[in-house]
Amino acid sequence: MHLDTVRRWRGRFADRGLGGLSDRDRSGRPPSYTALQVAEAKARACRLPAETVVPLARWSCPDLARELAARDITGPVSASTVRRWLAEDALKAQRVLDLYARTWQGKALGEDEYVISADEKTSIQARCRCHPTLAPGQARAMRVNHTYGRGGALAYLAAYDVHQVRVSGRTAPRTGIDPFTNLVTQVMSQEPYKSAKRAFWIVDNGSSHRGQKSGDRLTAAFPNAVMVHTPVHASWLNQVEIHFSVVQRKVVSPNDFTDLTQVGDRLRAFEDRYNATAQPFQWKFTTSDLDDLLARLDQHTADHPEESSAALTA
Structure with missing residues (x-):
């Protein structure tokens, strides 16, 4: 730092104390819109x-x-x-669409680079029906009793590998920075992501992973991880949302669980079943469609x- 700069700052401090070290108002037109x-x-x-x-x-x-x-x-x-x-x-x-097509900044992704779509499905309740759910019969649809007791709720966090077609998930009492960080740690501590050149994490703008600070936290913990946000109000671009819709149809509905332990066990068992048979989603909206x-x-x-x-x- 130049000697004159030191003198100027020292003089401002002597005149006005710590307040003198604050940035002064700058010239230029302020932003027109907040x-x-x-x-x-x-x-x-x-x-x-x-x-x-x-x-x-x-x-x-x-x-x-x-x-x-x-x-x-x-x-x-x-x-x-x-x-x-x-x-x-x-x-x-x-x-995001480029990553789905296995490109990044105009270059094709390598075999040791992965694209992970991640998010949380909030408030999965355990509803204990007062009478057991009856399976469909020859001339009868499934019967679900509409009176139930509440057994609490949990959040389901999932990371979906878009190209490897594999889901890694976990449950937590609620969403937040710490539960999401635990999901990232669970995935990035395993192969092939642990030794990958890069793992791109596609997330929406939820509070658990919003903004540049969230991306900085991810990279600080795992230098080979890159966070990519979807646009605001465009979480439909996140392919894990499709997986959540499958979970809703095949695991959660009809909601008839004795407690939250049964909910968690069912989710984990479904992950194993899903990973054994899943096929890539037929994603049809491409960068060409966006350009058009x-x-x-x-x-x-x-x-x-x-x-x-x-x-x-x-």
């Missing part, structure tokens, strides 16, 4: 217009800009700004420039 406003715009884009009593089948960027301004969510905003916000999440989606969708949005904006200008004056 992170909360941007998040609300993305949330609106992920809902059907009809849900907000807008007589449209789908949103265009000009339509969404007009809606945000009319409801005083952002104030006047251009369609191009809305398009840029959504494009940021489109880039995140493209990274974005191209159509761009073309719509170009064909209707008057809508963009109208959004600014709405």
Whole structure:
């Protein structure tokens, strides 16, 4: 550090104490929109217009800009700004889709690189039915008694290897950073992930693994692990959600368990059965589909420039 810099900081400390060491206000235009406003715009884009009593089948960027301004969510905003916000999440989606196609930053993944889709299924209850569930008969559907006692609830955390088609899971009383870290440790302490060149962890933006801090924690614990987030409100991109839907249909429903121990035992037994017979999910939404969708949005904006200008004056 230069001597003049030391003198300047020492003088500021002598004049104003610790407060003098704080950063001073900087010049430049402040951000026009807050992170909360941007998040609300993305949330609106992920809902059907009809849900907000807008007589449209789908949103265009000009339509969404007009809606945000009319409801005083952002104030006047251009369609191009809305398009840029959504494009940021489109880039995140493209990274996930590339990993499903076994590429990363334009390069094919090696045989010692793995893609893991992970998340939590919350609040799986143990409902003890007052009368036993009856299996279907010759002229009778399955009968499930609707009166039950509550035996508590637990969370099921799972890591699904997209290409090896293998699930590793565990249960916990609740979700959180520690239960998710335990899942990561369980997986990354085993082969082939322990000695892998890289293991990509695809997660959504849940509180257990949100933001850059979560990615830093993962890499600090396991240097060969890379966290990749899906866009906000796009957890459907996470393939483990498909596995959770299978668990819901084949394990949890109808919910008739004596206690949480039975729930955990059933989940673990199902994992063994699933891993012995599972096939890769037929994932059909690719980066080409995403590019086509974005191209159509761009073309719509170009064909209707008057809508963009109208959004600014709405």
